[in-house]
Amino acid sequence: MHLVIVGNGVAGITAAMAVRAKDPQAEITIISGESEYFFSRTALMYAYMDIMQRRDLEPYERKVFREQRLTLRKDWVVDLDAGARQLRTQGGATLSYDKLLLATGSRGRRAPWERDLEGVVRFVSLQDLDACERLTPGTRRAVVAGGGLIGVELVECLVHHRVPVTFLVREPSYWPAALSPEEGEMVAAHIRAQGVDLRLGTEVASMEGEGKVAGITTTAGEAIACQMVGVTIGVEPNVEWLRSVKTPPDLNRGVLTDQAFRTSLPDVFAAGDVAEVTGRIEPLWYAAKRQGEAAALSMMGERVEYAPPAYYNSAKFFHLEWTCAGETKGPGRFRKLPGREASVRVIERDGMAVGFSMLGTRWNHRVLVKWVEQRLRVDDVMKRLSEAQYDVEFGRVAL
Ligand SMILES: Cc1cc2nc3c(=O)[nH]c(=O)nc-3n(C[C@H](O)[C@H](O)[C@H](O)COP(=O)(O)OP(=O)(O)OC[C@H]3O[C@@H](n4cnc5c(N)ncnc54)[C@H](O)[C@@H]3O)c2cc1C
Numbered sequence: 001m002h003l004v005i006v007g008n009g010v011a012g013i014t015a016a017m018a019v020r021a022k023d024p025q026a027e028i029t030i031i032s033g034e035s036e037y038f039f040s041r042t043a044l045m046y047a048y049m050d051i052m053q054r055r056d057l058e059p060y061e062r063k064v065f066r067e068q069r070l071t072l073r074k075d076w077v078v079d080l081d082a083g084a085r086q087l088r089t090q091g092g093a094t095l096s097y098d099k100l101l102l103a104t105g106s107r108g109r110r111a112p113w114e115r116d117l118e119g120v121v122r123f124v125s126l127q128d129l130d131a132c133e134r135l136t137p138g139t140r141r142a143v144v145a146g147g148g149l150i151g152v153e154l155v156e157c158l159v160h161h162r163v164p165v166t167f168l169v170r171e172p173s174y175w176p177a178a179l180s181p182e183e184g185e186m187v188a189a190h191i192r193a194q195g196v197d198l199r200l201g202t203e204v205a206s207m208e209g210e211g212k213v214a215g216i217t218t219t220a221g222e223a224i225a226c227q228m229v230g231v232t233i234g235v236e237p238n239v240e241w242l243r244s245v246k247t248p249p250d251l252n253r254g255v256l257t258d259q260a261f262r263t264s265l266p267d268v269f270a271a272g273d274v275a276e277v278t279g280r281i282e283p284l285w286y287a288a289k290r291q292g293e294a295a296a297l298s299m300m301g302e303r304v305e306y307a308p309p310a311y312y313n314s315a316k317f318f319h320l321e322w323t324c325a326g327e328t329k330g331p332g333r334f335r336k337l338p339g340r341e342a343s344v345r346v347i348e349r350d351g352m353a354v355g356f357s358m359l360g361t362r363w364n365h366r367v368l369v370k371w372v373e374q375r376l377r378v379d380d381v382m383k384r385l386s387e388a389q390y391d392v393e394f395g396r397v398a399l
Contacts, residue, residue, distance in 0.1 A: 007103035008032035011272025014292030033076035106235035119213030144230035151232035271295035326355030326372035
């Protein structure tokens with residue numbers, strides 16, 4: 001069996017390792033355009049801040065791929081012919097497969113006001129990191145457009161390099177997709193306290209410059225001179241390349257799959273950020289890992305009915321840590337913790353705790369997820385909250 005995996009991110013590599021663990025004979029080829037070796041995308045910011053060397057972003061020693069007999073190829077796949085079971089690459093190679101896994105991840109969304117000028121950056125790929133590093137020394141001011149998790153990481157990196165930043169966020173409060181207005185206010189105050197010129201309710205209207213960025217104009221009509229513009233308005237499944245191949249799989253926002261990660265094409269599977277599994281896209285590291293593992297079993301003929309656990313995520317807004325589990329929107333109980341830049345919010349429906357949003361302190365998401373899945377009464381959860389605290393370094397805080 002020749003398994004070909006397109007994309008060497010966490011979904012693709014986890015799938016390759018899982019197939020190898022079960023089948024010592026399988027021929028496994030992983031082809032990816034961005035880098036030869038798997039790296040941790042979530043740690044990009046630490047490379048930008050010079051806290052980690054690029055090589056340290058790689059979760060595995062390079063020899064592991066040789067030992068596991070995983071053939072790595074660095075190239076972009078440009079065509080898929082499911083009838084002939086073949087892929088064609090930008091480098092002119094043709095690869096035959098028996099089974100194919102599409103694990104091509106996400107890409108940064110393009111903004112309607114964006115122009116192809118030197119100085120316009122995203123923060124998703126290693127090539128984006130290269131561009132950011134190249135531009136940083138010559139940047140007297142940067143504008144980052146788009147709140148959320150990737151936007152604030154890029155802003156933090158720029159602040160680390162002492163680049164003045166204007167951070168434009170379209171919404172009237174910070175990241176209302178997940179944070180309540182009170183939490184948004186705390187996060188906004190924290191970001192401003194780092195010296196960031198954060199403007200809520202403000203978008204880019206146009207971008208100025210010839211060949212390279214000279215500035216932007218906001219929807220409020222203000223012109224801001226800058227040499228770098230970070231576009232961080234979200235990511236989308238990386239499916240564009242599949243629209244023009246000889247036999248595209250069924251696509252919606254992502255590559256459509258059933259619960260066993262099967263696409264509409266025979267022996268072609270999809271997993272990770274690119275997959276829309278029974279209508280749901282989970283653009284998260286641990287979800288991509290979980291999907292890679294499950295897709296591997298499915299490709300080996302095992303019965304798989306993927307059902308993700310309750311949603312959870314954790315992130316950092318500069319020094320403010322955030323953990324969420326289950327639902328993040330809806331009515332609930334909010335408590336600001338005394339004397340701290342911290343809060344807890346328990347989302348409540350019909351007297352039950354259906355989600356948690358915890359800011360400024362550390363929480364064990366496993367406990368929170370378990371409570372959501374157990375549908376505990378919110379009154380009981382409020383009494384037991386300290387059981388889910390995870391402040392091992394600093395001790396538990398008073399709730
Ligand atoms: C800056 C940043 C911070 C993040 N932080 C977090 C976090 O804190 N927590 C969290 O849960 N998630 C986080 N994420 C999201 C997380 O990184 C992704 O969910 C995860 O990496 C998805 O893995 P994947 O294997 O599906 O795809 P990817 O890691 O995107 O890998 C896919 C690979 O396929 C390659 N590829 C695409 N098309 C082709 C083609 N046609 N031919 C060949 N190769 C191709 C891509 O270039 C890419 O290298 C973050 C993402 C970013 C960008």
